[in-house]
Amino acid sequence: MIHRVVWRARSEGESTVPRGDLKRGFFLSFEGIEGCGKTSQLHRLARRLRALGYQVVETREPGGAPISEQIRTILLDLKNRGMEARCELLLYLASRAQHVAETIRPALEKGAVVLCDRFADATTAYQGYGRGLGPAVVARLNRFATAGLSPDLAILLDVPVAVGLARKRRAGGLDRLDREQASFHEAVRRGYLRIARQNPRRVRVVDGTASEDAVARAIDQIVQPRLRARRSGLTRVEPHAV
Numbered sequence: 001m002i003h004r005v006v007w008r009a010r011s012e013g014e015s016t017v018p019r020g021d022l023k024r025g026f027f028l029s030f031e032g033i034e035g036c037g038k039t040s041q042l043h044r045l046a047r048r049l050r051a052l053g054y055q056v057v058e059t060r061e062p063g064g065a066p067i068s069e070q071i072r073t074i075l076l077d078l079k080n081r082g083m084e085a086r087c088e089l090l091l092y093l094a095s096r097a098q099h100v101a102e103t104i105r106p107a108l109e110k111g112a113v114v115l116c117d118r119f120a121d122a123t124t125a126y127q128g129y130g131r132g133l134g135p136a137v138v139a140r141l142n143r144f145a146t147a148g149l150s151p152d153l154a155i156l157l158d159v160p161v162a163v164g165l166a167r168k169r170r171a172g173g174l175d176r177l178d179r180e181q182a183s184f185h186e187a188v189r190r191g192y193l194r195i196a197r198q199n200p201r202r203v204r205v206v207d208g209t210a211s212e213d214a215v216a217r218a219i220d221q222i223v224q225p226r227l228r229a230r231r232s233g234l235t236r237v238e239p240h241a242v
């Protein structure tokens, strides 16, 4: 309850809330260019963690709450090719603000492990670096949208652009962003790697070109020790069979 009061008070008056006021839960995002394996690996990790008895919430961006999912539809719609970069940035942030308030923050307060398919680093990579709006302006607006909440850990699945796009093509259905020029995706990939270099503890790079099993093992080796270190703030439930 105290957490909630602190949250309200700070989100009205300040642009930044340190993670420190929220001692419970663990917030992990999956990042990387299209087709790098985020969604597959997120589901696999969720299954493994549930089998170990963690309470797990799977969510995604843009989306993850009803209003945010409506904004997702606008963002991915092929009809919206004329979308201005600033409009795109603000729609992502609007979606995120609702997602944090309605889904992520309450789940963390309950002691859940929240696995999020893309989060704020994606906005820095795509809109900051890819669209050229710059990482500084995106960082400032991200802090406003999230009221300072950032993932405890981001797994960056790194693959060459050609590998990611070939996987997507095989799986079928390219959306508005998938159809961007290869140079855009290259800029996004470089942006992600730069974010990882600047945040070596929070963002961990995993080679996404390995087999799905090998990638899953690499992710486990990073995630499991972090969860053990946080265990007093995590809710344990009856392990689910997998």
Ligand SMILES: Nc1ncnc2c1ncn2[C@@H]1O[C@H](COP(=O)(O)OP(=O)(O)OP(=O)(O)O)[C@@H](O)[C@H]1O
Binding pocket: 032, 033, 034, 035, 036, 037, 038, 039, 040, 041, 167, 168, 170, 171, 208, 209, 210, 211, 212, 213, 215
């Ligand atoms: N390590 C891997 N090796 C080979 N194929 C993979 C691997 N990981 C995922 N794939 C396949 O590549 C395709 C894209 O994977 P996935 O949907 O998990 O990527 P994603 O990062 O979520 O993509 P998007 O950015 O479009 O959401 C899927 O068909 C998936 O089965």
Ligand SMILES: [Mg+2]
Binding pocket: 038, 039, 040, 117
């Ligand atoms: Mg995906």
